[in-house]
Amino acid sequence: MYNKAVAIINEVRKAVVGKDEIIAKILMAILAQGHILLEDCPGVGKTTMVLAFSKALDLSYKRLQFTPEILPGDVVGYTIINRETGKTEYRPGAALCNLFLADEINRTSSKTQSALLEAMEEGSITVDGTTHIIPRPYTVIATQNPIGSTGTQLLPESQMDRFIIKISIGYPSINDEVRILKQKQGQNPLDNVGKVADKNDIIEMQKSVENIYISDEVYEYIARLAAATRNSPMIKMGASPRASIALARMSRAAAWVSRREYVVPEDVQNVFFDVFEHRILINSRAGVSGASAHTALEDVLKRVSTPRLS
Numbered sequence: 491m492y493n494k495a496v497a498i499i500n501e502v503r504k505a506v507v508g509k510d511e512i513i514a515k516i517l518m519a520i521l522a523q524g525h526i527l528l529e530d531c532p533g534v535g536k537t538t539m540v541l542a543f544s545k546a547l548d549l550s551y552k553r554l555q556f557t558p559e560i561l562p563g564d565v566v567g568y569t570i571i572n573r574e575t576g577k578t579e580y581r582p583g584a585a586l587c588n589l590f591l592a593d594e595i596n597r598t599s600s601k602t603q604s605a606l607l608e609a610m611e612e613g614s615i616t617v618d619g620t621t622h623i624i625p626r627p628y629t630v631i632a633t634q635n636p637i638g639s640t641g642t643q644l645l646p647e648s649q650m651d652r653f654i655i656k657i658s659i660g661y662p663s664i665n666d667e668v669r670i671l672k673q674k675q676g677q678n679p680l681d682n683v684g685k686v687a688d689k690n691d692i693i694e695m696q697k698s699v700e701n702i703y704i705s706d707e708v709y710e711y712i713a714r715l716a717a718a719t720r721n722s723p724m725i726k727m728g729a730s731p732r733a734s735i736a737l738a739r740m741s742r743a744a745a746w747v748s749r750r751e752y753v754v755p756e757d758v759q760n761v762f763f764d765v766f767e768h769r770i771l772i773n774s775r776a777g778v779s780g781a782s783a784h785t786a787l788e789d790v791l792k793r794v795s796t797p798r799l800s
Contacts, residue, residue, distance in 0.1 A: 491695050492749050495521075497686040501546040505679040506539050508666030512659055515764060516543065516631075518743035520692065521699045524654025524736065525610050525630040527768065534659045536633045540591045541680055547692060548685040549588035550625070556598035562605035566615045567622070580617060585609045586624055588689065592632040596645060603649055606630065610652045627692045647727075647769075654736045655761065656768035695746075702742035703752040707797040711755055712737050718794050719766065724776035724786040733769045740765050755796045763787055 495517060502513050516539065519526045528536045537553070544551035554564065567583035584590065585606060595603060609615050610630050615622045632653070634645070650656075662670060673679050712734050720728030729737075737758065744757040767783045776786060 491691070491698055492746075494687050494691055494695065495747055498543075498546050501683050501686050502539070502542040504682045505542040506535055507669045507673065508662050509535070509539075509659055512657060513539070514747060515655065515657055515761070518740060518747055518761070519655050520547075520627070520629050521695050521746065522654055522736075522739040522743040523627070523696055524739065525632070525652060527650070527653040527656040528631060528633045528659065529636050529656055530633070530658045530660065531635060534661060536659060537591065537593065538680065539659065540589065540631050542683050544589045545680065545683040546686050547589070548688045549627070549692075551589045551591070552584045552587040553591040553593060554584040555593045556595050556602070558598060560598045560602050562602050565602060565605045566609065567617055569618045569620075578618075580620065580622065582622070583615070585615065585630070586622065588625055588627055588629070590628075590630045592630060594634060595632040596634040600646065603645060606632075607649060607652060625689075627689060627696065647771075650768050651730065651732055653768065654740060655764040657764050699739075699743050699746045702745050702750075704738060704742065705752070705799060707799055708741070708753050708755060708758065709738070711794070711797050712741070712758060714794050715758070715762065715766075715790060718790045719770055719787070722786060722790055724772055724781055724789065725770050726773040727771040729766050729769050733766055737762065737765045754799060759791065759796075762791060 498517060499510070499513050503510065506513060516526055520543075528539075530536055540553075541551070543549070554560065563583060565583045565585050567581050567586065569578045569580050571577070572579050592606065595606075609624055609628075613624050613626070613628055615624060715737070716729045716731070716734045719725050722728065740761040741753045741757040744760050745751075745753045748757070763784060766787055770783055770786065772781055772783055772786050
């Protein structure tokens with residue numbers, strides 16, 4: 491199955507240039523059965539990234555552009571009465587698929603944002619008292635623009651916590667941008683992306699990731715990192731136990747992608763910022779001094795000693 495993971499990454503690279511680490515982390519999040527928040531400015535390839543994954547993994551894909559007019563029913567679906575039979579029928583919303591792109595999620599109302607919570611956490615949707623199971627595997631990739639707050643609704647902490655990682659694609663280097671320009675000439679790079687895995691392969695890989703071994707020393711390391719965020723003089727709200735669980739899951743995925751059957755401290759450090767940064771809040775004193783959530787976590791990582799595995 492390791493070869494499948496390599497094939498997936500190589501296939502997505504055909505459409506997404508120079509972002510191998512981001513591609514690998516998105517795959518890790520999918521294998522850890524988590525959801526992803528992409529925070530970036532427009533035009534850096536967020537939608538292309540998701541489309542490339544949907545094609546490489548042969549997943550049913552839906553995209554919803556979130557605006558103030560989007561209603562919860564557009565996300566989770568609604569029931570109508572069939573005039574011919576007199577019975578109610580369920581019309582699925584956009585979220586019922588394998589890979590759901592919630593584009594600019596912060597541009598819709600809080601009520602619509604919260605409609606995703608059950609789907610992301612429970613893998614099901616309840617409409618008018620009836621529960622509908624979402625097909626597996628299931629991943630939500632949401633995007634938001636960090637620049638410009640006009641017409642936006644900040645995601646509440648409860649919803650931010652539902653994303654296993656938050657990452658940014660970022661601008662390409664000059665050399666990579668030249669490759670992108672040449673790649674776009676007369677063709678769509680997505681046309682070159684083919685199927686290299688399917689739903690069953692993803693489910694099998696997810697099961698393999700769940701079985702990756704974590705020693706007591708690494709479990710304690712994760713717990714000490716979480717505790718350090720709660721005791722940091724720079725942090726107002728530290729990482730919750732759910733964040734610790736997410737860090738363990740992502741660390742397992744990082745180990746599996748590295749072809750190991752056990753987690754080492756470097757796996758934890760590799761995904762530490764991606765898992766914790768959107769889950770903490772720095773205090774006003776740290777903010778005034780120019781600190782950020784990232785710098786606060788850098789301080790935590792330095793202060794917590796790395797275990798030596800026997």
